[in-house]
Amino acid sequence: MNAKIQTLKELYPEDLLGYSHKLTEGEVAVLSELRVSLEKHLRPVLTDFYERGTFPFDEFYKVVADVNFMNDDRIFEGRENKLKTSELFNAFLYLELARFDASIATFFTVHGGLCLNTILVGGSEEQINEFVPKLRSFEYQGCFGLTEPDHGSDIAGGLATSAKRVGDKWILNGEKRWIGGSDTADIIPIFARDTEDNKIKCFIVRKGAPGYKAEVIPHKGSLRMIHNGHITLDNVEVSEADRLPNIEGFKSVNDILTFTRADIAHLAMGVSAGSFIAAHKYVTEREQFGKKLASFQLVQEKLVRMQSNFVANLGYSVQLSHLQEEGDALMTNSALAKMHNSLNMRENVALGREICGGNGITLEADVMRFFLDAEAVYTYEGTHEINALIVGRAITGVGAF
Ligand SMILES: Cc1cc2nc3c(=O)[nH]c(=O)nc-3n(C[C@H](O)[C@H](O)[C@H](O)COP(=O)(O)OP(=O)(O)OC[C@H]3O[C@@H](n4cnc5c(N)ncnc54)[C@H](O)[C@@H]3O)c2cc1C
The missing domain is CATH 2.40.110.10 (Butyryl-CoA Dehydrogenase, subunit A, domain 2)
Known part of the structure; x- marks a missing residue:
């Protein structure tokens, strides 16, 4: 087994079907460093900031200073320019961030997904040259203003x-x-x-x-x-x-959302991993009836359902990333993956919460954050119903919304 595969097996033991194997060595190195930096700077303050309901800007930017995961040369090896990383790296970046925390991953998606793609799709060459490097280095923080108080799905x-x-x-x-x-x-x-x-x-x-x-x-x-x-x-x-000259009507917005909806499919995949990892840790530590929870058949069945949901979500994300890389990105596929991964995510966070018993409702067992955060992920970037209707329209030829 080569060194890269060995590292990946240690980094992603839950990737049972080896979807990560096509990442490059440089990409794996950046993802590994990101894991270490998130644990170092953000883990110690997560509960406090979660309870206070505010964003840990200082600690987040310490991670960016440590590992510039949007700008590091190693993630652009073999690519034409520094406008976009590989779509596979993008999927695993969401896994890495969202398995850690969905708010951190969401902060990234509005900046490095929605805002960046808006500039790439809608901007002139001068605007792309002005904004993209500054977004990649986090010199500028970006966001995305589409939804209105009276208009969400419509x-x-x-x-x-x-x-x-x-x-x-x-x-x-x-x-x-x-x-x-x-x-x-x-x-x-x-x-x-x-x-x-x-x-x-x-x-x-x-x-x-x-x-x-x-x-x-x-x-x-x-x-x-x-x-x-x-x-x-x-x-x-x-x-x-x-004004972004290449945004011409809602069709251009859909071109942006085709990519960013895929991002949220990846983010939901990451959340489904995060709750699985936390629940797995809990059942291998806690004892009842004189035995580890992990030794009970019913607990193992739930754990394996979570594992299988995660692998299915990763499969959707990785295949979607391959299609995007080949220039075959379609809204129907992004909507399908977002809907699928969010449903599995919702089952995973509920199972994770359940497996941890009473401690599962506190932030300590580390499943409750995922349980609560999954609700927003389920709703944003197209609700379950709207994504279902997008796919429904494609497979029946009948628009139902
Ligand atoms: C935490 C969070 C972060 C967000 N971040 C951003 C952001 O950065 N930028 C941005 O622009 N937006 C953002 N959004 C907005 C998000 O995309 C919308 O919440 C989403 O599109 C749904 O709109 P709505 O909340 O108005 O729900 P509504 O459209 O009011 O829908 C309510 C319910 O009715 C259902 N429904 C609506 N129409 C139909 C229909 N025709 N058939 C069947 N069911 C239907 C929906 O599926 C849903 O269950 C964010 C939302 C949240 C919660």
């Missing part, structure tokens, strides 16, 4: 935020809801409807723009650490130079 037709062109400026008015990281982001892509041609366009609102306000939504029971903002845009001015 945002494609309902988007109400307006953009009015006045000379070489645009004036934005409206509200956005749930926007991850929007209270601290340096660049905030806002999707708005042009009052002239009624088409959806995208504008980069910069931090501190007059008329921009992002209030953090309080009292969340799920993904407590990530700050979700309720944005108000009151005559916010954006220059024409900060």
Whole structure:
């Protein structure tokens, strides 16, 4: 067995079918270093920040300083440029982050998934050259402003935020809801409807723009650490130079979501691993009836269901990543994978919680965070129903929503 495969077996013992074997040596090295750094800087503060419902910015940026997992040269070996890592690495990056914590992975997805892909899909060459390196190095923090208070699932037709062109400026008015990281982001892509041609366009609102306000939504029971903002845009001015010229209607938004919905399939796969790993640890330590919980047949059956859910989720993610790498990314596939992986994730976090008994409802057994966080993951980036309807439309030819 070569050294890379040996390292992977130690890093991902739960990857029973060897889906990780196609990662490059450089990718494996970065993922291994990320694991160590997350444990060092973030593990000690997780419970505290979770309970306080706020994001551990200092500790997160210590991880970025240690392992720049978006920018390290080793993840671009053999690739044309530093615009995108391999899709397989991307899937395992989500596994690595989400098996650790879903808020950390969500913070990354709004920055390195949604915002980055918005720039890549919608930006001019100059905009890509300006924003992508700064996002990759985390010099800029990015987010993604699509959803509105009155329009979630029906945002494609309902988007109400307006953009009015006045000379070489645009004036934005409206509200956005749930926007991850929007209270601290340096660049905030806002999707708005042009009052002239009624088409959806995208504008980069910069931090501190007059008329921009992002209030953090309080009292969340799920993904407590990530700050979700309720944005108000009151005559916010954006220059024409900060409009993304290649966002032309909702079709362009779908091009972005095709990639980012795959990201959330990977994130759900990571959460299903996290709860499995925590439950596995618990049952190999706790004794009842004079024996380890792991020795009971009923406990093993639940554990194996969790293991099998994880492997199935990883299979979806890895095959999706291969298709994307080959230039064959389809919304139907991303929607299918997001729906599938989220359902399995939801079963895994419930089984993990159950296996840990009473201690399973505390943050100590480390399954409760995953249980609570899974609810938000299940809903964002297209709810279960909407993703089912996207696939339903593709396989029946009948649109039902
Ligand atoms: C923690 C969190 C973070 C988020 N981050 C972001 C972000 O960074 N940027 C961003 O733009 N958005 C973000 N969102 C928004 C997210 O994408 C929406 O919550 C999601 O699209 C669902 O919209 P909604 O919550 O308004 O639910 P609704 O659309 O009101 O749906 C409510 C329920 O009705 C069902 N439903 C709706 N229509 C139909 C139909 N036709 N048929 C069957 N069932 C239907 C839904 O499936 C759901 O179960 C985030 C949300 C959460 C919770």
